[in-house]
Amino acid sequence: MADIDQFIAKITASYQPKGEFIYLGAGILDGNIVAQAEVNLALKMMNRHGLIAGATGTGKTRTLQLIAEQLSDANVPVFMLDVKGDLSGLHEPGKTNAALEERGKALGKPFVPAGFPIALYSLSGELGAPMRVKISDFGPILLGRILELNDTQTGVLSVLFKYAADKSYPVIDLEDLKKLLNYLTSEDGALEIKESYGKISSATSTTILRKIVAIEQQGLGHIFGEPALDLNDLFERVDGKGVVSLLNISDIQSQPLLFSTFLLSLLSQLFEQMPEVGDLDKPKLIFFFDEAHLLFNGASKAFLGKIEQIIRLIRSKGIGVFFCTQAATDVPDTVLGQLGNRVQHALRAFTPNDAEALRKTAKTYPHSDFYEIDKTLTGLGTGQAIITVLNDKGIPTEVVATHLIPPRAVMGPLDKASYDALVNESAIYGKYKEAVNTRSAADILEENEKETIVAEEEKPIQKKGAGSSSRETPMEAMAKSASRTLGREGIKFLTKLGTAIIASLIGGKKRKN
Structure with missing residues (x-):
């Protein structure tokens, strides 16, 4: 004892x-x-x-x-x-x-x-x-853990977070994440990030999107949003x-x-x-x-x-x-x-x-x-x-x-x-108690998309230079008519025919002289 x-x-x-x-x-x-x-x-x-x-x-x-x-x-x-x-x-x-x-x-x-x-x-x-917590505060490593992503897929999340930070796009909820992923795998987005961030494959993008949707279907997507917890x-x-x-x-x-x-x-x-x-x-x-x-x-x-x-x-x-x-x-x-x-x-x-x-x-x-x-x-x-x-x-x-x-x-x-x-x-x-929606990455990307569409629709039609006549010459009228009825091959034929006629006329003048 x-x-x-x-x-x-x-x-x-x-x-x-x-x-x-x-x-x-x-x-x-x-x-x-x-x-x-x-x-x-x-x-x-x-x-x-x-x-x-x-x-x-x-x-x-x-x-x-x-x-x-x-x-x-x-x-x-x-x-x-x-x-x-x-x-x-x-x-x-x-x-x-x-x-x-x-x-x-x-x-x-x-x-x-x-x-x-x-x-x-x-x-x-x-x-x-x-x-609640904002997606940007969660970070790619922890988010990859919840979505059960592999290292490659988590690396893609890191690209998304880096791009959003560089562009000052607030990433608050899963909708922001989905919108970013869809944009960066689109033709315009892929071209924008190719040099600085690299390419995101469609297969990887699809897998991540599927995992995000699974979280939403479980009714748990709302933990990402605002107002986020004030640590104080x-x-x-x-x-x-x-x-x-x-x-x-x-x-x-x-x-x-x-x-x-x-x-x-x-x-x-x-x-x-x-x-x-x-x-x-x-x-x-x-x-x-x-x-x-x-x-x-x-x-x-x-x-x-x-x-x-x-x-x-x-x-x-x-x-x-x-x-x-x-x-x-x-x-x-x-x-x-x-x-x-x-x-x-x-x-x-x-x-x-x-x-x-x-x-x-x-x-x-x-x-x-x-x-x-x-x-x-x-x-x-x-x-x-x-x-x-x-x-x-x-x-x-x-x-x-x-x-x-x-x-x-x-x-x-x-x-x-x-x-x-x-x-x-x-x-x-x-x-x-009540969730709030503030302007975030999804809103900004949607606004950018609308602005691009409007800009394309409002592009001015090219006008002729100052001093030029607005009336068509017989040859222009003939060429336009031909382009409508015969297409490109017709235009090629007419071009050759016109060249031959001009050459014949020039030759005739020379003989008269």
């Missing part, structure tokens, strides 16, 4: 930050909860990103919730993907029960119910304020608490490429538009990326490169990203290596693949004087996890099995009436 005093001393030394922190729970030693061994996460280290992993039913979503609650208390805004639609209960204080009271007693932290300010968004527009709305605070923005995708769970790539586009915009702030005492925003494995499945090299770049550099904007998935092996090593804070719930080893994932996960943790990592991972109960984070000096803490504190808000969805009322009464719903 390990020495409990040594355990408390080590955990306290590792997990007692100097500044503000999130209280996660208390350490577990030999199956017992040690309330004195408090496990905390320094707020100033949360922009170093994190991972929350574990098998289904082990409590990952509730861990997301308890962290979001304390971030809100600390006046830090949060953005969360609500996959099942069961996080809206954050708005209402939870109700105490025997189990919660017992858990609080074991941790030495009485259960105190609390509710938190939330904002409800939806990609479909049915479950919250419609969340994600940084809202109310009464000294950070707002928890929830993107409810429970009605489009069958479109994982769409919503996972959409989230990455938000991160990309945050990375590109937010100012550099360096290391802060606490983050400006924490972004929770649930079902993270969907982001990486089948990702191209260019797409993965985009993710790695964002995760590596966005922390300097004061923004932290926490991925939530079933196993650490779901995340590529190049990304996993940048996730400094880790909460690993139980793993199950029912299959050979499970056993391999367990082995690999255990190897990612440092040696512990108190645990055999692989055995501890399979023995954790619901609401328990192995944790290691960065202390306020950026040094990884001692690995500790932790009994997590329960969330204080309702652990489930709001009832439908309360949910609908919250949506309809919110300022953001009024701001984004």
